[in-house]
Amino acid sequence: MNKKEIVKHFYEVIVSSNLLEELYKYVSEDCVLISGDRIIPLGLEGMKEHLVAVKQTYPDYTMRILRQYEDGDYIISEFVMEGTHEGEWIGIKPTHKRLSFTGVDIDKVIDGKIVEHGGAVNTFETLYEQHMIKPV
16 A cells, blocks of 8 residues: 555544554554644554544544645645544533534645554534534
């Protein structure tokens, strides 16, 4: 698989199907999270913890890649994440609503594994449209 295919398979199959035992094939032990100008050690275990937490909030969530762009080792993926809100998140009690979020992930792939992960999900728009948050 090329880098775009690796990232697409990771999100659409491994993450969407919650195949945590397969993470080691796609995520480096030394993976870092890029958040703005901060570099945060994540590793394989950190990625696993993140995915477990998301599944606690949206147990049936899936990701679908809409478009991808490649720049050297970096893969930029525009995605839609859909899932049923079954767990409390940032103080919002479960609504049991099926929600859809858009977002962009930026992953650096070296030797077939993700070594850097970053991105953003547009949570505001969905939560506002679904009346889960209100303006102050």
